[in-house]
Each structure stands twice: as structure tokens, then as C-alpha cells.
Amino acid sequence: MFIRVAEGRARVVREIRAAAPLLTELAVPTTARGPWLAAALHAAPAPAARVRHRAVVVEQHRQGRPAGAALLSSRRVLRRGRWTTDLRLLGDGGAPPPPGGAPRRLPVRDAEVAALLADGIADLLAATRGPWDLALTGLPLGDPVLRALAARLGVGAAFRTTRTRALVDQLDDVGAVTRSVDALDLERWLPDFLDHRPAGARAADLRALARVHAAAGVLEHAVVLAEDRPVAGLLTLLEGGVRRPWWGFGVPEPATGPAAPCVSLTASSR
Structure with missing residues (x-):
């Protein structure tokens, strides 16, 4: 299998479209599907020079359909007097999703792909210049990519579980x-x-x-x-x-x- 990174708004949109069969297969919620992600991407304010959109993709062969994907946005923020790269899942910090349940996903076909996707995210962090903060939020309990990524990041990683409440x-x-x-x-x-x-x-x-x-x-x-x-x-x-x-x-x-x-x-x- 191959791990690659696509960068830029147009390329991330293409990766969202390419991942549509995987998202359907996994029955992910509306807030983790292409229309929501693409609309959120285009509805956001015009990106400043410090904002980047990237997709970490695992595929079985080059130019194939994704077997796993992490859609990320990063922003340079001034924190404690230093410019820091703040990495989050695409859509985090934008329009609020429906309350209740986990709104986001790191879609993967199986445990092997989850491990490779965690490798890709860890490599992206290692290649980030200067200090960085990572926050992957709103995912379902037991997410295999988070588990594998935490093992790679070691003591610097911390989990937090929250009980959500849905509107009636x-x-x-x-x-x-x-x-x-x-x-x-x-x-x-x-x-x-x-x-x-x-x-x-x-x-x-x-x-x-x-x-x-x-x-x-x-x-x-x-x-x-x-x-x-x-x-x-x-x-x-x-x-x-x-x-x-x-x-x-x-x-x-x-x-x-x-x-x-x-x-x-x-x-x-x-």
C-alpha cells in the first residue's frame, strides 16, 4: 500500500470525491461525507497565507481509490509568543454539526490501513517546521487510527472522552x-x-x-x-x-x- 499527502483546497476536494465509495461503505454520518466537507471547505472565509488544507491518503495502488484518509487543516497561530502550527480535522472550528454523537471520522477499511494512516499523520507532524499542536476531535470511541497514532506519539498524546447529548x-x-x-x-x-x-x-x-x-x-x-x-x-x-x-x-x-x-x-x- 502507498501513503501520500495531497495539499491545497482543489486537491483536497478531489480526495473527498475519490473517498466517496469508502465513506458509503463505512456508513459514516452526513457530517463526515463529501457534501458536508466540501461545502464547509468552500464556505469558509478566504484562506490566509497561514492556512493549509491537506489530505493524508492510504491507497492500495497508485491512482487507486482511497482505503483510508485523514482530511486536515492547519493554521499558523501565535501561542505563548511563538508561531505554532495548529492541526485539526477538516470542518473542526467551522459551522457546528448537529449535537449528539461523533460528527467526524478518520475512515479506514481495516486495521492495517489504520496503522498506515497513523504513520502518515505522524510523518506529517515530523515534517512540520517549528512547534505544533494537534487536536483530532469529535471521533467515535475506539477509533483505530487514534489508537495507533497515540502509540506513535508516545507520552505527548492524551485522550479525552466526552458524553454527548442530542437535541430532541x-x-x-x-x-x-x-x-x-x-x-x-x-x-x-x-x-x-x-x-x-x-x-x-x-x-x-x-x-x-x-x-x-x-x-x-x-x-x-x-x-x-x-x-x-x-x-x-x-x-x-x-x-x-x-x-x-x-x-x-x-x-x-x-x-x-x-x-x-x-x-x-x-x-x-x-
Whole structure:
């Protein structure tokens, strides 16, 4: 097998498309699939000179389909008086995913590929000039790449596990609900949703993501109307038979329920 690194926004988009069969095979969540990642990449602010996008790819033969991939973004930040390279998974720090469950993935076909992908990430870190900080967050418990990467990084690596909580759809308690997955119909209500977007989220990011997933038929918008005006609403990502409420408005205290845990790996050249 081969390990290679693709760099630059256009090349990373190509790697996202090439990994589509693998992502489908592994049944990864919407937030780890091509439309979400590509939309997040293009919706982000114009990159400054210190921002780089890279894909570490494991493939069985050159020019073949990926058997494993790590999509990463790095940014040069001033930390403790020194310029430091901050490496994260693509999408981390952008538009917030639906709460509950692990939103990101390091997709691999098997344990052998996981070990090779960990080698590729470790080699990328070793080739990074100057100090670096690594934070791979929002991954499912027991991720094999994180486990292999931690073994390579040694005592500088630390795991953190968090129990997530998912939103609960309470709109039926508010009033008569109109639900639809029609992309054109969403445009009527999208400004209202964006006016109530999660704290700190950019409207441009969420608008792009909502439109892409509505066009694919995997975004449900639900509204409660009073005199033809929405008084409550909820956007929900549809993943097969699984519903993942994303964000909404008009419910004073959104209810939450327990969801699957997430694991993170942090490490530093220090």
C-alpha cells in the first residue's frame, strides 16, 4: 500500500470525491461525507497565507481509490509568543454539526490501513517546521487510527472522552407542524433559521451547508406558523432511518437526550 499527502483546497476536494465509495461503505454520518466537507471547505472565509488544507491518503495502488484518509487543516497561530502550527480535522472550528454523537471520522477499511494512516499523520507532524499542536476531535470511541497514532506519539498524546447529548424534536408540543424536505420551500424559511443560528456560527457557512443538503434531500425543515409567520422551527439531518436535529428556534428550553460518546486526541511538539 502507498501513503501520500495531497495539499491545497482543489486537491483536497478531489480526495473527498475519490473517498466517496469508502465513506458509503463505512456508513459514516452526513457530517463526515463529501457534501458536508466540501461545502464547509468552500464556505469558509478566504484562506490566509497561514492556512493549509491537506489530505493524508492510504491507497492500495497508485491512482487507486482511497482505503483510508485523514482530511486536515492547519493554521499558523501565535501561542505563548511563538508561531505554532495548529492541526485539526477538516470542518473542526467551522459551522457546528448537529449535537449528539461523533460528527467526524478518520475512515479506514481495516486495521492495517489504520496503522498506515497513523504513520502518515505522524510523518506529517515530523515534517512540520517549528512547534505544533494537534487536536483530532469529535471521533467515535475506539477509533483505530487514534489508537495507533497515540502509540506513535508516545507520552505527548492524551485522550479525552466526552458524553454527548442530542437535541430532541419538541415542535409538536408547540403547535401544528409543517414538515418538508423540499429545497425550494426551505428558501422561504431559511432567513428565519439563520436569524436564530447557533452562537458564534457564520450565516454564510450554515446557509451553504443547509442548501447543499436540502438539494440532496437529506435536510428536513419543520415550522410552526402563526398568521403565516414562523414562530418555531427546526432543521433536521436525515441519515437513513436516523434523525439528527441540527438547530431551531421557538422552543424556550430545547430538550436534550443522551447520545454516543466522542473521543479526542491531543498532542504537542512540546
